[in-house]
Amino acid sequence: MAHQERVPFDNPVIEWVDQRLPVFTMMAKEYGVFPSPRNFNYLWNFGALSLFVLVTMIVTGIVLAMQYTPHTSLAFDSVERIMRDVNWGWLIRYIHMNGASMFFIVVYIHIFRGLYYGSYKQPRELLWMLGVVILLLMMATAFMGYVLPWGQMSFWGATVITNLFSAVPLVGDTVVTWLWGGFSVDNPTLNRFFALHYLLPFVIFGVAFLHIAALHICGSNNPLGIEPKGPQDTIPFHPYYTSKDMFGMTIFLLFFAGMVFYAPNYLGHPDNYIPANPMVTPPHIVPEWYFLPFYAILRAVTFDIKIPFTDIIVISSKLGGVMAMFGAIVALLLLPFIDRSPVRSAVFRPIYKKLFWVFLLDCVVLTYVGGMPADAKVEWLKIQQYCDDKNVCSWGGLELQYIGKLAMLYYFGHFVILFFLPRYEKTLPLPQSIAAAVLGNKA
Amino acid sequence: MQKSRFPLAPTALMLALLAAPVAANEQLEPHAPNGGWKHSGITGTFDRAALQRGYQVYKEVCAACHSLRLLSYRNLTDIGFNEEQVKAIAAGYEVPAEPDDNGEIKMRKALPSDHFVKPFANEKAARAANNGALPPDLSLMVKARHGGEDYVYSLLTGYTTPPEDVKIMPGMNYNPYFPGGQIGMPAPLSEGAVTYADGTKATVDQMAHDVATFLTWAAEPKLEARKQTGLKVMIFLAVFAGIMYAVKRRVWSKLH
Numbered sequence: 001m002a003h004q005e006r007v008p009f010d011n012p013v014i015e016w017v018d019q020r021l022p023v024f025t026m027m028a029k030e031y032g033v034f035p036s037p038r039n040f041n042y043l044w045n046f047g048a049l050s051l052f053v054l055v056t057m058i059v060t061g062i063v064l065a066m067q068y069t070p071h072t073s074l075a076f077d078s079v080e081r082i083m084r085d086v087n088w089g090w091l092i093r094y095i096h097m098n099g100a101s102m103f104f105i106v107v108y109i110h111i112f113r114g115l116y117y118g119s120y121k122q123p124r125e126l127l128w129m130l131g132v133v134i135l136l137l138m139m140a141t142a143f144m145g146y147v148l149p150w151g152q153m154s155f156w157g158a159t160v161i162t163n164l165f166s167a168v169p170l171v172g173d174t175v176v177t178w179l180w181g182g183f184s185v186d187n188p189t190l191n192r193f194f195a196l197h198y199l200l201p202f203v204i205f206g207v208a209f210l211h212i213a214a215l216h217i218c219g220s221n222n223p224l225g226i227e228p229k230g231p232q233d234t235i236p237f238h239p240y241y242t243s244k245d246m247f248g249m250t251i252f253l254l255f256f257a258g259m260v261f262y263a264p265n266y267l268g269h270p271d272n273y274i275p276a277n278p279m280v281t282p283p284h285i286v287p288e289w290y291f292l293p294f295y296a297i298l299r300a301v302t303f304d305i306k307i308p309f310t311d312i313i314v315i316s317s318k319l320g321g322v323m324a325m326f327g328a329i330v331a332l333l334l335l336p337f338i339d340r341s342p343v344r345s346a347v348f349r350p351i352y353k354k355l356f357w358v359f360l361l362d363c364v365v366l367t368y369v370g371g372m373p374a375d376a377k378v379e380w381l382k383i384q385q386y387c388d389d390k391n392v393c394s395w396g397g398l399e400l401q402y403i404g405k406l407a408m409l410y411y412f413g414h415f416v417i418l419f420f421l422p423r424y425e426k427t428l429p430l431p432q433s434i435a436a437a438v439l440g441n442k443a
Numbered sequence: 444m445q446k447s448r449f450p451l452a453p454t455a456l457m458l459a460l461l462a463a464p465v466a467a468n469e470q471l472e473p474h475a476p477n478g479g480w481k482h483s484g485i486t487g488t489f490d491r492a493a494l495q496r497g498y499q500v501y502k503e504v505c506a507a508c509h510s511l512r513l514l515s516y517r518n519l520t521d522i523g524f525n526e527e528q529v530k531a532i533a534a535g536y537e538v539p540a541e542p543d544d545n546g547e548i549k550m551r552k553a554l555p556s557d558h559f560v561k562p563f564a565n566e567k568a569a570r571a572a573n574n575g576a577l578p579p580d581l582s583l584m585v586k587a588r589h590g591g592e593d594y595v596y597s598l599l600t601g602y603t604t605p606p607e608d609v610k611i612m613p614g615m616n617y618n619p620y621f622p623g624g625q626i627g628m629p630a631p632l633s634e635g636a637v638t639y640a641d642g643t644k645a646t647v648d649q650m651a652h653d654v655a656t657f658l659t660w661a662a663e664p665k666l667e668a669r670k671q672t673g674l675k676v677m678i679f680l681a682v683f684a685g686i687m688y689a690v691k692r693r694v695w696s697k698l699h
Contacts, residue, residue, distance in 0.1 A: 261673025273587035
């Protein structure tokens, strides 16, 4: 490894350590002077916030694991014991429970910021893809964590989601039995979910480290989406962005604490305070809010794909749904290679700027549809005819599933449009430099 | 000076769409009693007198069928009973003792450390005594239903004669707050079902209010600690946010 000139530290102890292991030099380089574009807005806080929530989840999770019992007959009551008898257990548990939602809120904002300002584009493709891997790992972790309290939604959510793997051709059922460790979701399932729920956050931590390492190779993107051209375009990370992050973090904590202390169960489902019962299916099984857009995509595929003019099913509706759901993530993963426009920031891409908001709206619609029962209707949109056995027909609300299907199609359509868009989009002229854009004539 | 801004209007529109009307439901929306709940709001604390009256309603009415398995008698000190009173309450119940020297299990008086004694030995016994229906455990009832304590209150006060077009199945009772409108439990509260020691008139409305308060405490015994800690945390964070904002302004003033 090539050694750069090391600046000695005044403190003799730090200097002694640094000569032998230059961690302090590294810290100073990566978090002290690390040159960052001078024009970040507050959306650039959310990466640091994600890391903060990850650490919070790991710390509270380890403490909870000391009191939790992963056994079907004890899990529910051990959580209630934490809530009632363990000192401050209610606080740790509510932080962990709401922390999962906070993690997704923060990460989704982080992702949409990346989409708006083109942070996924060359040379940050791998940085982006590592981020999508983190999202996938977060989903797996959150799903397994939700199973641990062993309430009704835990059990039935686990049953529905693990059953998806039975859609895999030929080996599906075998895979599901293998995942369960038995012939239904039961104690072995709970046990392995607990083991994996403890393991995966550390895997996330590792991938997050790579994500940050990759960031420090190519540097941060910025709202203008143009590379810094010299020292006049950048400022040291400390104290400028450390102070800005600290302020943003405090505002975020106000929101987080507000949820924990005043609406701790608002984002949860009441059914999960009923102990798991394999004999009673809840009337309406819904995943946690952060899975709803993907759940809507899964449910939007209700048709088999057949070879035309025959009855031979190529892709069953179940497999199609699973493929669409994972495809939604794969599309995000491949985005750097789909959108080839050389201009990063939506600020200078008039058409993409509009498409971004339509895409965001589409995701909100998917979230809404995913949270509603499969047979829900839009009552104020009376454009669908319903007929009874005697052929008496009347106008009723449009079935929500059609809106879900449209929204699913648009989700994928967005990526198709992005593929062709650069050929037709006239981008606006980019500013000379970040400094010129930010400081105007003063630069 | 050029500056990129994140448009807020589309975000607001999306949030508005989220609040779009939901499919109509036959079930009535639960509502709070007149005067609301003393324990709601940012600084809410439990109405101690209502908690004790609510415990009396639970003990004398609900406990005939419904267990409260996550609570111990010792927990009753939280709602204002002193240790002697709790010992006396516990002593009113019998639990199986440890096996004696001959291996026989005799009954002993319950201690404050014992869990609330259940009305039925097991699920089968509970169903057998209730026309096949299972009276659910009430420990977490308030957190396990949409509407929370409003639901419990509305359900208990919501028994009424069914509309003409509703056919009630044998052994069932009409209650528009219950999913499906037909509930196995007959109206449990009637005027004067209990005699309150503090002289409060035991109307159905009063008893429903009291027992719903009691069950809110049973489901969330740390509610007061949570709200009080929350207030301190929020005040601290608000002040800290102000300081951090000043720091940030100060640091960045060198650049602007």
